[in-house]
Amino acid sequence: MKLSYVYILKCSDNTYYTGVTSNLNNRLLEHKLGKHYESYTYSRRPVLLMFYTEFTDINIAISTEKQIKKWSKAKKEALINNVYDKLPNLAKKKFN
Template structure:
């Protein structure tokens, strides 16, 4: 059974990058090594994998990745920190 990982990377500039891959560890290494010069993470290395979850259905993984990309920084950090009870109350807006 193929597994699809949705992941969040913390970049050197403290921004977050969210992606999806069917080979998480290979993809993280590609980000870290700068394999793709035009990628978001290329000039923001080193990166750190701070969150991932796995799906067996690619459509569900894609849907979750798209959802996370629209989240505020605070909401992403709640997910990263396992503070799941906070997620429903964190709307997409600028929290300080």
């Protein structure tokens, strides 16, 4: 059974990058070394792994990555900090 990973990196400009991979250690090394010049993290190094989770189905991993990418910074930080009870309220639209 091959595992896939969804991960969140904190970049040097305090933004978050969410990705999916089948080899977490290798992918993190690529981010840290700046292997991909065109990538989001290249000019925002150094990066720090803040969160990751494992999946046995790559399709679910990809779907989860896409979902997290749409989240607000506050919602990503709640996930990173294991404050799962805050996630539903952070998903609600704020009205002025």
